[in-house]
Amino acid sequence: MSDMKLEVLVLPVSDVDRAKEFYENLNFRMDIDYVGDDGFRVVQLTPPGSECSIIIGKGVSAAEPGSVxxxxxxxxxxxxxxxxxxxxxxxxxxxxxxxxxxxxxxxxxxxxxxxxxxxxxxxxxxxxxxxxxxxxxxxxxxxxxxxx
Incomplete structure (x- = not known):
């Protein structure tokens, strides 16, 4: 079977900037902070030493904040x-x-x-x-x- 790598987990958050600050304080590397014209926002952060990143943002998940x-x-x-x-x-x-x-x-x-x-x-x-x-x-x- 071909390799299958888990590389991104989407976390629902209520305040993107607060969550970004929290994860950067954990020493997660900030990979992307993209803001679209319509308010859509994607922030990707990666824990130190990990190949799997997290994504937080606005419009990236329909799940309730804190539900993961x-x-x-x-x-x-x-x-x-x-x-x-x-x-x-x-x-x-x-x-x-x-x-x-x-x-x-x-x-x-x-x-x-x-x-x-x-x-x-x-x-x-x-x-x-x-x-x-x-x-x-x-x-x-x-x-x-x-x-x-």
Whole structure:
């Protein structure tokens, strides 16, 4: 099968400039800020080290602002990344792992405080939201599963 690369996620926001400032504060690279004559606006930003970008704007989504949940940013060191984001003024929740030991559930169900005791890849998380409530999760991966 041909390669299929996920390269863009569209996030619904209510205030494009506020969202743009938030993501630039996270050190997302600003790729495009296009404004059309009719008020249409596309802002594309890319997280550091990522090949997948986000698009925010006006007229780019019919979804309710803040309705996108469960977006994951994979990091090598969750403690250092969380500390850096907190230093940048982002309200990042405490680090947690799932009671079942695999993947977190929505909301706070099954969350156990602290990083995974064995510090296994894919098992430690911390959550935050953008100003509209779009939900993000940091996920620590130090070693990829075979074949990835």
């Amino acid at each position: 949940q469960g977006l994951h940013l994979v990091v090598f060191d969750i403690e250092a990344t969380r500390a850096e984001l907190v230093d940048r003024g982002v309200d990042v929740g405490e680090i947690f792992h799932d009671a079942g030991g695999v993947f977190h559930r929505p909301g706070s169900e099954g969350r156990v405080p602290g990083a995974d005791p064995e510090r296994g890849s894919y098992a430690s998380f911390a959550a935050f939201s953008d100003p509209d409530g779009n939900g993000w999760v940091l996920q620590e991966i130090k070693e990829r599963a075979p074949g990835r």
